[in-house]
Amino acid sequence: MRVLVTGAYGFIGSHIVAALVTAGHDVTCAVRGARLDTRFPGLKAVACDMARDTTPAAWLPRLEDVDAVVNCAGILRERAADSFEAVHVQAPQALYLACVKAGVRRVVQISALGNVRDGAFIASKHRGDEQLLSLPLIATILRPSVVYSARGSYGGTSLLRAMAALPWLTVVPRAALRPCIQPMAAEDVGLAVVAALEDPPQESETLELVGPRAMGLDDYLQCWRRWLGLPMAKIWAVPTACVKVISRLGEWLGVGPLGSTMQGMLERGNLGRPDALEHLHTRLNLTPRTLEHALAEAPSHVQDRWHARLYFALPLLRVSVALLWLGSGVVGWLLPPEAVADAAPNGLPSAATALMLARGTATLDLLLGALCLLRWRSGWVLAGMLLMLIGYTIGIGTLWPAHWLDPFGGLLKNLPLMAALIVLMAIEEKR
Incomplete structure (x- = not known):
């Protein structure tokens, strides 16, 4: 039939x-x-x-x-x-x-x-x-x-x-x-x-x-x-x-x-x-x-227990990542120009360039954080977050390597964040 x-x-x-x-x-x-x-x-x-x-x-x-x-x-x-x-x-x-x-x-x-x-x-x-x-x-x-x-x-x-x-x-x-x-x-x-x-x-x-x-x-x-x-x-x-x-x-x-x-x-x-x-x-x-x-x-099997336990944990992970990006964007816009200039690495040509980069990346952070919360084209948004994080890590780690030794782990924290984003991307498919 x-x-x-x-x-x-x-x-x-x-x-x-x-x-x-x-x-x-x-x-x-x-x-x-x-x-x-x-x-x-x-x-x-x-x-x-x-x-x-x-x-x-x-x-x-x-x-x-x-x-x-x-x-x-x-x-x-x-x-x-x-x-x-x-x-x-x-x-x-x-x-x-x-x-x-x-x-x-x-x-x-x-x-x-x-x-x-x-x-x-x-x-x-x-x-x-x-x-x-x-x-x-x-x-x-x-x-x-x-x-x-x-x-x-x-x-x-x-x-x-x-x-x-x-x-x-x-x-x-x-x-x-x-x-x-x-x-x-x-x-x-x-x-x-x-x-x-x-x-x-x-x-x-x-x-x-x-x-x-x-x-x-x-x-x-x-x-x-x-x-x-x-x-x-x-x-x-x-x-x-x-x-x-x-x-x-x-x-x-x-x-x-x-x-x-x-x-x-x-x-x-x-x-x-x-x-x-x-x-x-x-x-x-x-x-x-x-x-x-x-x-x-x-x-x-153990995978069945993973799936059951991750059902509530993964939304919390997604929301926390989105809030981190939103918070980063807010801070990037609230920082006064003088603070941005003082924090900029010596490799940048001018304070105006540093301010433009800070405001631009802050805007991108806000956009990606909001889209992540709204679950709009999640795969692309999470990939964008991961690329930004890799860019931040390589850029700052190269221009200002002292940040690898930051006592609060400013750059080192990016490594588990990259892993979290990879996990979210891996389980994005629902069917």
């Missing part, structure tokens, strides 16, 4: 692509920019943009020789043109209308389990589901609870791993101490998609993808803690009021998975109907694994 998969390189999408390839299907990845992912050598990729491809005409050329479509595309936060309405409703609707015109009748949509009151993310997903069900297609809508994998993580799953790896204490919202999630392995989600395509229903259907055991978040995190090889930790139940404040802060910052959607899902619960598991087994012949079973099949 020739299958077009949107969002193919995402956390859930990549597991679905792997399951389809394992089952012997011919997969085409519809991704932004048509970039080829080396994780899937030999697969075809076509360009798409769920924020802009909101007409059937944009999708029709991509459906040539396609037998089925799997839509895994989704965003947890709105950003610029990536709105919930465009990505979860308008673009999928255009894709499905194009399927009707092209005669592609089999569609699988990865939606989300939850209540529309949980936030705009869930509400938009469910609006997209309703529009799909109204079309003359054979559609299977899959609504998973929390999706995890022992072989990798992204977004909310990375956050939960990091919470599990906190030293001494496991922080849990008080409302999430009761059974509120039914975690589902991403590999089992892939199997569900394969089964839905190979055994299509008589008419469109909606299935809830849930694991076999309802868990509280504390139990879930302790399972991950055991998997990471860490001793059990005490549970710190955070009051709901505090969780709401933190969630609003996450929404305001606009980064990371923590926000109103996650808060609402944990407060109201993210559980399937009582007959959801039986329906999965009857319809798809699928029996999802328990979290303990899935983790036992893939023992952790």
